[in-house]
Amino acid sequence: MELNNLINNINAIQVTGEFQRKNVEAIVYDSKKVEKDSIFIAIKGYKTDGHKYILEAINKGAIAVVLEDDKSVPDELFDRNNVLKILVENSRITLAELSKRFWNSPSEKLKLIGITGTNGKTTTSYFLKKILEIGGYKVGLTGTIANYIGDKKIDSTLTTPESNDLNKLLNEMYLQSCGYAVMEVSSHSLELERTNSLNFAAGIFTNISSDHLDFHKNFNNYLSAKRKLFLSLTQSAFGVYNSDDKHCLDLIKNSNAPLYSYGQASNADFNISNINYDLNGTEFVIRYKDNFYNASTSLIGEFNAYNACAAFAVSILFGINKEAALRGIKNTEQISGRFEKINIGDKTVIIDYSHTADSLGKALQAIKRISKGKHPIYTVFGCGGNRDKSKRSEMGKIATELSDKVVITSDNPRDEEPMEIIKEIESGAINGNYKIIEDRKKAILNTIENSEEDAVILIAGKGHEEYQEIKGKRFHLSDKEIAQSFLKV
Numbered sequence: 001m002e003l004n005n006l007i008n009n010i011n012a013i014q015v016t017g018e019f020q021r022k023n024v025e026a027i028v029y030d031s032k033k034v035e036k037d038s039i040f041i042a043i044k045g046y047k048t049d050g051h052k053y054i055l056e057a058i059n060k061g062a063i064a065v066v067l068e069d070d071k072s073v074p075d076e077l078f079d080r081n082n083v084l085k086i087l088v089e090n091s092r093i094t095l096a097e098l099s100k101r102f103w104n105s106p107s108e109k110l111k112l113i114g115i116t117g118t119n120g121k122t123t124t125s126y127f128l129k130k131i132l133e134i135g136g137y138k139v140g141l142t143g144t145i146a147n148y149i150g151d152k153k154i155d156s157t158l159t160t161p162e163s164n165d166l167n168k169l170l171n172e173m174y175l176q177s178c179g180y181a182v183m184e185v186s187s188h189s190l191e192l193e194r195t196n197s198l199n200f201a202a203g204i205f206t207n208i209s210s211d212h213l214d215f216h217k218n219f220n221n222y223l224s225a226k227r228k229l230f231l232s233l234t235q236s237a238f239g240v241y242n243s244d245d246k247h248c249l250d251l252i253k254n255s256n257a258p259l260y261s262y263g264q265a266s267n268a269d270f271n272i273s274n275i276n277y278d279l280n281g282t283e284f285v286i287r288y289k290d291n292f293y294n295a296s297t298s299l300i301g302e303f304n305a306y307n308a309c310a311a312f313a314v315s316i317l318f319g320i321n322k323e324a325a326l327r328g329i330k331n332t333e334q335i336s337g338r339f340e341k342i343n344i345g346d347k348t349v350i351i352d353y354s355h356t357a358d359s360l361g362k363a364l365q366a367i368k369r370i371s372k373g374k375h376p377i378y379t380v381f382g383c384g385g386n387r388d389k390s391k392r393s394e395m396g397k398i399a400t401e402l403s404d405k406v407v408i409t410s411d412n413p414r415d416e417e418p419m420e421i422i423k424e425i426e427s428g429a430i431n432g433n434y435k436i437i438e439d440r441k442k443a444i445l446n447t448i449e450n451s452e453e454d455a456v457i458l459i460a461g462k463g464h465e466e467y468q469e470i471k472g473k474r475f476h477l478s479d480k481e482i483a484q485s486f487l488k489v
Contacts, residue, residue: 001102003064006039007086010097014070014087017078020063027102027164028057029095036061041095044068050091058083066094096163096196106170107199110140110178113314114185114195116229117206117242119359120307121159121184123299124206126335127311128182131328135320140173142166143184145336145464149176160189163196170198187225188215195232202317203229204310205241205251209358214388226251233257240313242306243268260317262309270313275305278370279341279348286312293322297329300339301366308332337463339363342483346453348375349483353463355384355411357394360460364402367456376452379403380443381460383425385416392421393428403458405451406434409443411461412469440468444482459483 004019026038031053034040040057042050042065051072054065058077064084067073068091078085088094100107113128115121122144129148132139138150142161147154149172160183161169173181185203189195208226230239230252237257241248244263252259262270271287281298284305297308308329315325334340342349350367354360360381367377379399383392399406408425410418418438426436437443447457459479462468468477 003039003084006098006101007064007084010086010088010094012086012088012094015084016075016087017084018082019084020082022063024063024102027095027098029162029164031056031060034060034062037063039064039066039098041065041091041098042067042069042072043091043095066091066098090193092163092193093196096193096198099164099167100197102164103167103171105199106167106174107181109174110170110181111201111318112170112198113180113182113202113204114198114200114229115183115204115206115310116185116187116190116226117204118209118356119354119362120206120303120310121186122353123304123307123335123338124204124310125182125184127297127308127329127332128314130332131311131315131320131325132180132182134328134331135315135324137179138177140170140178140181141183142169142181149173149178152176158189159184159186160194163194166194166198185229187222190228191215191225195229198232200229200233201237202314203233203237203239203257204314205230205239205245205248206307206310207242207245207358208247208251209356214386223247223250227253230255230257238317240270240310240317242310244306260313262313263306270309270316272305272309275302277301277305277366282308284309288313288316293326295326295329297332298334299332300341300370301362303362303366304339335464337465337480339366340463340480342480344448344483344486347448347451348456349448350456350458351463351479351483352458352460354460355462357391357398360395361398361402363458363460364398367458368402371456374454376404376455377402378405378407378447378451378455378457379460380407380409380447380457382409382411382418382440383421383461384412385414385418385421387414389424392424396425396428396434397430400429400431400434404433407443407447408434408436409440410438410468411440412465412467414469415471440477440479441482444479445486448483448486 029041034057040062051069054073058081066086129139129141141148144159146156239257239259243261260269264272273285275284283296286293312325337353340351352363354363466478467474
């Protein structure tokens with residue numbers, strides 16, 4: 001696409017310089033990736049400021065630069081190099097707008113489903129993908145564990161990619177004949193405008209509890225970020241929300257889309273009842289328009305009944321056959337690190353991504369219900385560094401309250417000292433049923449070795465992750481691999 005056509009109608013404060021009648025070869029926000037005839041977007045990030053690299057971008061052949069800081073580079077530099085200067089109020093929004101046009105508005109050619117919430121996004125997305133596939137569609141997916149175009153797996157580094165990467169991926173989904181795209185939408189991505197200008201056909205709200213306060217500073221900001229998905233929905237789209245969540249009305253407020261509720265409340269549009277689960281799976285009943293549907297899944301826990309019901313609701317509202325939707329729920333396979341069960345002799349190990357107080361509490365409550373007081377419950381967990389510190393003591397309280405024994409260990413300490421994080425967790429412990437083993441591998445193996453034969457062991461926090469991040473470096477570490485290695489000892 002020619003430069004003048006690409007930037008036509010973007011919301012710019014000022015455009016100066018001469019248009020070069022050239023096709024734009026790329027849109028980049030990383031100066032290292034600038035190539036000849038590309039547009040460089042200078043973004044003020046949290047670790048560095050893209051305005052510092054404008055000269056580098058120009059020297060590499062950029063034909064236009066989008067920037068927020070008018071004083072970051074002298075105008076003469078643009079004039080001398082025949083580079084177009086585009087001054088905007090928000091570079092991230094402009095990146096999203098340009099990316100949409102550059103990649104031919106792929107979200108308008110797919111039925112794009114966005115899922116937001118603190119917990120359940122990944123599982124709900126996998127339920128939906130399976131249902132839609134059984135319904136006869138090829139489906140794309142973007143999320144925490146991986147991205148998919150049909151069956152093709154693509155590694156994921158962010159829950160929701162940057163807007164240019166996201167539009168590129170959606171365009172590839174469209175070109176490879178996907179009819180639907182299912183997307184986890186993180187609060188970071190909403191706040192940082194990564195999903196700006198996307199055309200969502202449907203939105204899902206799973207639940208919300210305190211998380212990412214290191215980034216959002218307070219819960220109200222976090223809630224406001226999550227709301228952006230539902231505020232972006234048009235009247236031709238629709239929203240599905242968990243009416244059992246106490247913050248649901250605040251989250252859906254002022255949405256222009258038709259809205260449908262799900263939950264155990266009797267007046268929910270999609271009502272969930274008769275939830276029963278054990279270590280083999282979950283059964284429940286969905287009522288919709290006075291019809292009752294028996295649903296079952298191999299995934300464990302009440303929260304998975306909610307996740308499945310959200311996926312059922314969206315698929316039905318899109319016109320998917322109800323029997324196909326129920327088969328999709330039943331055939332959804334175990335998701336890596338999401339309440340994933342491993343049998344080690346007569347012991348049961350559960351690997352779970354629960355890394356908030358709310359998700360840890362729900363995981364342990366599910367285990368207690370399954371155990372019925374007949375099996376000792378062990379919990380191995382830590383908290384991530386450079387993240388919300390307020391949840392550490394609360395998670396210490398929940399773990400020691402709902403477990404028979406707890407091992408507090410390291411998670412991803414990042415730039416913090418592991419023992420400082422552990423001490424903050426320890427401050428919330430309500431009794432002495434815990435011990436500290438800083439080394440995560442040793443903590444897991446020690447717990448498995450020294451627990452009773454019929455114990456249920458929750459290893460929480462990292463789930464699918466196969467690394468531990470320490471002082472800017474990632475080292476291979478997989479909770480699942482460590483637990484399974486015990487079988488070989």
